[in-house]
Amino acid sequence: MKEKxxxxxxxxxxxxxxxxxxxxxxxxxxxxxxxxxxxNTTKNKTVNKLVFSAYEPMAIxxxxxxxxxxxxxxxxxxxxxxxxxxxxxIGDVPVxxxxxxxxxxxxxxxxxxxxxxxxxxxxxWKKEHFDDGEVWVNSHP
Amino acid sequence: xxxxxxxxxxxRDIVNENKINLELNENKDVNFLVNxxxxxxxxxxxxxxxxxxxxxEYVKKDIILKNNDTVAIIPPVSGG
Numbered sequence: 001m002k003e004k005x006x007x008x009x010x011x012x013x014x015x016x017x018x019x020x021x022x023x024x025x026x027x028x029x030x031x032x033x034x035x036x037x038x039x040n041t042t043k044n045k046t047v048n049k050l051v052f053s054a055y056e057p058m059a060i061x062x063x064x065x066x067x068x069x070x071x072x073x074x075x076x077x078x079x080x081x082x083x084x085x086x087x088x089x090i091g092d093v094p095v096x097x098x099x100x101x102x103x104x105x106x107x108x109x110x111x112x113x114x115x116x117x118x119x120x121x122x123x124x125w126k127k128e129h130f131d132d133g134e135v136w137v138n139s140h141p
Numbered sequence: 142x143x144x145x146x147x148x149x150x151x152x153r154d155i156v157n158e159n160k161i162n163l164e165l166n167e168n169k170d171v172n173f174l175v176n177x178x179x180x181x182x183x184x185x186x187x188x189x190x191x192x193x194x195x196x197x198e199y200v201k202k203d204i205i206l207k208n209n210d211t212v213a214i215i216p217p218v219s220g221g
Contacts, residue, residue, distance in 0.1 A: 036221050052220070055149050055213055058197040059220075083220060095221050115221055123194070123213070124220030125150035136151040137219035 005067040006080035009056055009124075014082050014093045023078040023100035032107035034115045036095035038088050042137075048129045050137075052085045052094055055123040059083070062122045066114050074110040076101040081114060083124060094126070142167055142208035144174065150216040152191065156182045171195070171202040174212060191216045 006022045016035060023031055038050050067079045077100045084094050097114045101107040126137045147160045156178075165174065171193050179185045192199055194213040195206070206212070 053149065054220070055147065055194070055197075055215070058194055058213065061197055119221045120218070121199075122220045123149065123215050123218055125216065126219045127150075136154075136216070138217040 004071055004078045005064060006078075006082070007060055007063045007067060008080075008082040009054055009059055009063075009085060010082070011084070011086040014084050014096050016093075016096055016098075019080040019082055019096045019098040022080045023098045025077050025100050027102060028077050028100040029102050030104040030107055031098055031100045032104070032111040033099075034095070034097040034111050035093055036115070038090050038092045038094065040090045042128055045130055047090065048131065049090070050088045050094070051127045051129065052083075052088060053125050053127075054083070054085050056085075059123050063118065066117045066121070069117075070099070070110040070114050073113065074099075074101070075103070075106040076110045079110060079114065081118065083118075083122070085124070142206070144206055145209070145211045146174070146178070147211065147213040149213065150218075152185070152188060152214040152216050155184045155188065165206065167208075168205055170205050171200060171212065174206065175202065178214075188216055 040047055063081045070079050080098045082096045088094055097111055099107045099110045127134050142165055144163050144165055148156050192215040194215055195210050
């Protein structure tokens with residue numbers, strides 16, 4: 001199952017082409033992708049940057065788990081989940097997910113499942129930096 | 142027994158440490174450790190909710206700890 005999954009956490013810039021190329025396959029009729037981008041405001045407050053940190057070995061495990069579950073749950077061929085850590089500015093890309101499948105429905109569904117689950121289970125945190133301070137996202141549910 | 146404790150996110154800011162080692166008696170569970178942390182770091186209880194991982198797996202807080210376990214304090218995650 002391993003060659004069907006690409007997982008990465010990196011302080012380098014994420015590369016959409018790399019994720020696309022990993023899942024591209026002649027048997028597939030389509031590739032769905034989700035690209036997360038850093039938004040310039042939170043609740044009408046201007047954001048300067050986000051700082052992402054991870055419990056890296058566990059985050060890798062949890063991302064693999066999501067990918068393995070997606071392969072079991074949906075009729076998909078391959079999946080890539082890459083996440084960035086460190087300082088990210090407005091418009092930068094903290095996460096990329098690509099999924100290939102024979103038919104488009106499964107790729108869309110798996111892509112949505114992967115990003116939704118990542119946001120709940122993967123030990124990665126972001127801190128929003130404003131002009132007048134900083135705050136951990138989700139730290140006050 | 143010795144337990145390594147890792148702090149992440151807002152927990153790291155509150156205790157001002159990345160990791161610490163604590164000596165514990167045998168047969169103590171995660172709840173016991175959390176109470177100990179709350180005594181050691183009074184602000185620790187200001188974290189509304191957090192999960193705990195032992196050796197990189199999420200666990201329930203009644204799990205019994207073993208020598209050389211690595212316990213991670215995991216505040217609400219916010220990846221993506």
